[in-house]
Structure formats: C-alpha cells, structure tokens
Amino acid sequence: MHTMWKGSISFGLVNIPIKMFTATENKDIRFRYLHKECHTPVKYKKYCETCGREIKEDEIIRGFEYEKGHFVIMNEEDFESAKAEVLDRAIDIIDFVNLSEIDPIYYDKSYYLSPQQTGGKAYNLLRKAMNDTGKIALAKITIRNKQSLAALRVYKNTLVLETIFYPDEVRAINNIPNLPENTDVNEKELDIAKQLIKQLTTEFKPENYKDDYREALQEIIENKIQGAETIKTAPKPTAHNVVDLMSALQASLKDKKKETKKKTKKVTAKKTKGAS
Known part of the structure; x- marks a missing residue:
C-alpha cells in the first residue's frame, strides 16, 4: 500500500509519528476519448483566445475571478504566505x-x-483510550496545500482519519426547492410504511452490495476483447401500475412478504436435503 502522507498526531504533549494511506479506491471504469475516424486518442491543448495560439505550461498563472472577467492574480509567494x-x-x-x-x-x-517505527506504543495508547471511552477526535490536517477538518476514530484495529467538510461547505437546506412543509401524514399510510421498513430492515453486511452497472460494463468490455458477442441482460420487471401512495405501499409490502416466504422455503428445502 502506497504511503501518501507522513507526519504525526499531536495529542496534548504526546507526538505520534504516523504514515497515512488511502483507505478507499474508485473502481469506476475509465475511458479515453478517441477520434471516431482513426481511433487515435484525443489530446486537449491549452489555448489562449486573445493571443490566438497554444500556450506552454510555464506561461500559465492562477487568478481568482471576483467579478465576471475581473481577476486577482496570485503568485507562489501568496500561497506560501x-x-x-x-x-x-x-x-x-x-x-x-x-x-x-x-x-x-x-x-x-x-x-x-x-x-512509524518509533510511534507504536503511543499509537496503541491513543487507540485503546479512544476505544474504551467510545470517543472520536476532531483534528485539523493539511493535505496537498488544503487544510481540512478531520475525524479520527478507531476502525477494527487501526486508526482511521476521515476528512470532513467545514460547516460553510455544506449547503443550507433552505435553498432546496419544493420541500413539503406540511408534516401531517395519513395514519394508515404511515402504519404500512413502518411495516415495510420493518420488513426491509436487516443487518448491514457490506459484502452483500455490488455495483451492477460496473460489473455489466466490465463483462461487455471482456467480451469485446475476446471477440465474443455481448450478452444483453433481461430487463428488470416493471413496477406495479399503482395509482396512489396507499396502493404503492401495500403492493411493496405484499411483494416483500412473498420474497421472504420464498427465501424461507429455500432454506427449509436445503436443510431437508442435507438431513436426508
């Protein structure tokens, strides 16, 4: 696993030298844009419309647009400051x-x-103290010239740092259009909705969830590489033609009960087969 950052955790007067590793990865399938005629990868050039020419990397500076077409020019000294x-x-x-x-x-x-090599004892102390108290730490960290607020917590047997947004980076919900203001609901509909939630409630097991689109796309790519015909998957069943909320809730609850019965029958059949 590649070390992306080295530093230390500052905990009161305790200093814990640590290494940081990215905990997640983006599994999206990435594509290149190609010229349709000859399949050559398309390149994007940095072009100045005023000068009418392509410009080099060392000709580019950064500026903040405070009004349309008006910029404050920033240099490296400003960022260092x-x-x-x-x-x-x-x-x-x-x-x-x-x-x-x-x-x-x-x-x-x-x-x-x-x-790091000299930080094991202090690392273990902080991990144990946080685990026993059930607390997480709020901290500040600078990664790639950007200071972030972060939550430091225990995950299994390691410390995990989660960068979190500052409050002013989370958009206010009063800017969201068409939110219903009336909180009154139909009691019968509410009762069925609660039953449906109860039917769908289960223990969270992350291994049960997968990216169906990515897997289907990967299969198509593999088939094309092998020169095989792509397989068209059958469309999913269409939703019930319900005309109101109550009907939709009742139909959903009915479907869930059927699904539960099928699973129970399968489990019973397996147990019976195993016993014989």
Whole structure:
C-alpha cells in the first residue's frame, strides 16, 4: 500500500509519528476519448483566445475571478504566505466528541493511519483510550496545500482519519426547492410504511452490495476483447401500475412478504436435503 502522507498526531504533549494511506479506491471504469475516424486518442491543448495560439505550461498563472472577467492574480509567494501558519505535517487534535454527533453529510474521504517505527506504543495508547471511552477526535490536517477538518476514530484495529467538510461547505437546506412543509401524514399510510421498513430492515453486511452497472460494463468490455458477442441482460420487471401512495405501499409490502416466504422455503428445502 502506497504511503501518501507522513507526519504525526499531536495529542496534548504526546507526538505520534504516523504514515497515512488511502483507505478507499474508485473502481469506476475509465475511458479515453478517441477520434471516431482513426481511433487515435484525443489530446486537449491549452489555448489562449486573445493571443490566438497554444500556450506552454510555464506561461500559465492562477487568478481568482471576483467579478465576471475581473481577476486577482496570485503568485507562489501568496500561497506560501497563506500556508505559513498552518501545520503541514501534523494531525492536530482539537476536541473529542461522540461519533453520533457528526452527521454523515460532513464526511468526505477516508485514510488509514499506521505508526512509524518509533510511534507504536503511543499509537496503541491513543487507540485503546479512544476505544474504551467510545470517543472520536476532531483534528485539523493539511493535505496537498488544503487544510481540512478531520475525524479520527478507531476502525477494527487501526486508526482511521476521515476528512470532513467545514460547516460553510455544506449547503443550507433552505435553498432546496419544493420541500413539503406540511408534516401531517395519513395514519394508515404511515402504519404500512413502518411495516415495510420493518420488513426491509436487516443487518448491514457490506459484502452483500455490488455495483451492477460496473460489473455489466466490465463483462461487455471482456467480451469485446475476446471477440465474443455481448450478452444483453433481461430487463428488470416493471413496477406495479399503482395509482396512489396507499396502493404503492401495500403492493411493496405484499411483494416483500412473498420474497421472504420464498427465501424461507429455500432454506427449509436445503436443510431437508442435507438431513436426508
């Protein structure tokens, strides 16, 4: 696993040298854009419309557009000045809070943390203390010139750092159009909705979920590589032609009960077969 960041966890007067690794990976299938006529990969050039020519990398600077067509030019000294008061190589713990107090909307990316050679004892101490108290740490970290708020928590036998958005980065819900303001509901519909939720409630097992689109796309790609005909999957059954909310809820509940009965019959049949 590639080390993407080295630094330390600052915990009071304790300093824990650590390495950081990306905990998740994007499994999206990526494609190149090709010229339809000859299948040559398409390149994108940096072009200046005013000068009417392609420009080189060293001719490009950064600017902030504060009004349409008006920019404040930024140079490297400006960025270095902004970074001067930021701890580049420290995960600085600020507070300890309960995990339940942070809404999932704030979470961004996950990273595994492991101790460097001299940090094992202090790492284990912090991990055990956090695990026993059930608390997570709020900290600040700078990754690739961007300072982020982060949550530090115990995951299985390791410490995980989750970068989280600052409050002003989460859009206000009062900007969302067409939210129903009336909270009154039909009691019968509510009762059936609760029954449906109960029927669908299960233990969370991440291995039960997969990206169906990615798998189908990968199969098509493999078939094309092998020169085989692609397989067209059968369309999913269409939804019931329900005309109101109550009918939709009742139909969903009925379908779920049928599905549960089928699963029960299969399990019973397997047990009977095994016994014989």
